Amino acid sequence: MKPFPETPIIKIEELYGREGEVSQLRRLVLEKKRWVAIIGPRAVGKTSLARAFATQYSSATGKPAVYSNFAGIHNFTEFVERFGLDVMNLVHENKLKLRRVSLGIKFFEAVLEREKNIPIAPRNPAALFDEVMRALPEGSLLVWDEIQDMRRERNKLLAALWRLHNVLAEKRPIIIFTGSAMGLFKKLLNPEYDDYLYGRAPVRVDVEPWDVQTGVEFLKRGLLAAGNVDFSIDELREASIKLGGFPGYLSSYGRGRIDGLTHRRALKNAHEEAVKRAMSELRSFVRLRPQREYQRKVIALLNAMGEGVSRPSSLARLSGLTEVSVVNTLETLLEMGIVEKESKSKVVSIYRFKYGFYQEAALRIRA
Incomplete structure (x- = not known):
């Protein structure tokens, strides 16, 4: 294996420092057949964990695994088209055999074979989604990456997942969702009584950054494997x-x-790469708010946190948000693993960025 690959890892034996998370996935997916949500900030290794486990799942069970990256997908029609194309690509590569060929599958074949790059929107995405699910072999594993980016028509996807549980239960695939705990993901993880997935939420698996020593060992192993690199343990510790x-x-x-x-x-x-990706993640977080004025206030809140302001009352005054809105925003960032919370008393808590590059990113964001 080449040290420090740029693309996600797809073999479980090449996955470093995630033995606990892999064990969790084996128990939840292989033994209990549960849907799982892998949660964590960007660059923490969610995709590598999910894809490497999916490869192992296919080897252990003989069942297919379909990976889909939904980054940049904003509505249900786009979601269905992306997923269907991923299914059909595997069919064309002879890596997946469907149980039947339906009108929906023929639609995706037409999309794959079109000569001009002209999007073809399905007339009924919900029916098409159901057809693809019925066509998948029983026991299929689906990995749905970056699902939180979907900002419109969320209820259509949630309704489709409800149908998988209740109408297509015998054919239901296992799904591993990955992403940050915001937007659609919050609905998946914390459904309320009248939500589609109430009582059926996926099990949450949190992926945390490594501790300092694990980071040092990871770098040391890779640099020694590469050879001809002079380094000191102090340098690796500083980097970690x-x-x-x-x-x-x-x-x-x-x-x-x-x-x-x-x-x-x-x-x-x-x-600098970390700061830029943190900025992208924070911008995605801001864009979840539909109103421009509200977005501007959330950016002002992030700017103030970047400057070291940590009390909700002060952040409310500087951003123009109510203190309740500030706390709700901070609690979402806490769920995302971006900030940490410290209780100063029974009624007062302060919030700070957990990592320096997020704080620097918050300072750079502008309305």
Whole structure:
């Protein structure tokens, strides 16, 4: 295996430092057949964990696994088209055999074979979704990555998932969702009494960054495997601390060292990548609010946190949000693993960014 690959890992034996999470997935998916939500901030290794486990699942059970990346997908029609195309790509590669060929499947074949890059929207995405699900072999595993980006028509997807549980129960595939705990994901994880998935929420598996020593060992192993890289343990420790133990950013640092960069330059580049990706994640968080004025206030809140303001009352005054709205926003960021909370008394808590690159990203965001 090449040290510090740029693409997600797809073999379980190449996955480093995630033995506990893999054990959880085996118990929940292989033994209990439960739907699972893998939660964590960007670059923490959610996709590698899900894809590597999916490969192992297929090997262990002989059942197919279908991976779909829904980053940038904003409505149910786009969702169904992306998922259907992923299914049909596997069919065309002879990696998946469907139980029957329906009108819906023929639609996706037409999309795949179109000569011009003209989107073809299905007339009834919900019916098409159901047809594809019926056509999948029993016991199929679906990995749905970055599901939180879907901002419109969420209830259509939730209704489709309800049908999987109640109408198509005998054919129901196992689904692993991955993403950040915001937007659609919050609905999946915390359905209320009158929501579609009340009582059927996926089991949450949190993926945390590594501790400092695990990050050091990861870098040491990769650099030794690469050879011809002079490094010190103190350098690796500094990188692990500054990059928060995030596998994605540590890998970026490792690739820089292998390419001949000095410790300082490789660390600076990896840190800047972390800041930019944190900015992208925070912008996605802001865009979940439909009103521009509300978005502006959330950005003001993030700017204030970037400057070190931590009390909800002060953040409310600086952002123009009510204190209740501030606390709700901060609690969502807490669920996402971006901020940490410290109780100062029974009624007063303060919130701070857990990692320096998120704080720097919050300072750079502008309305």
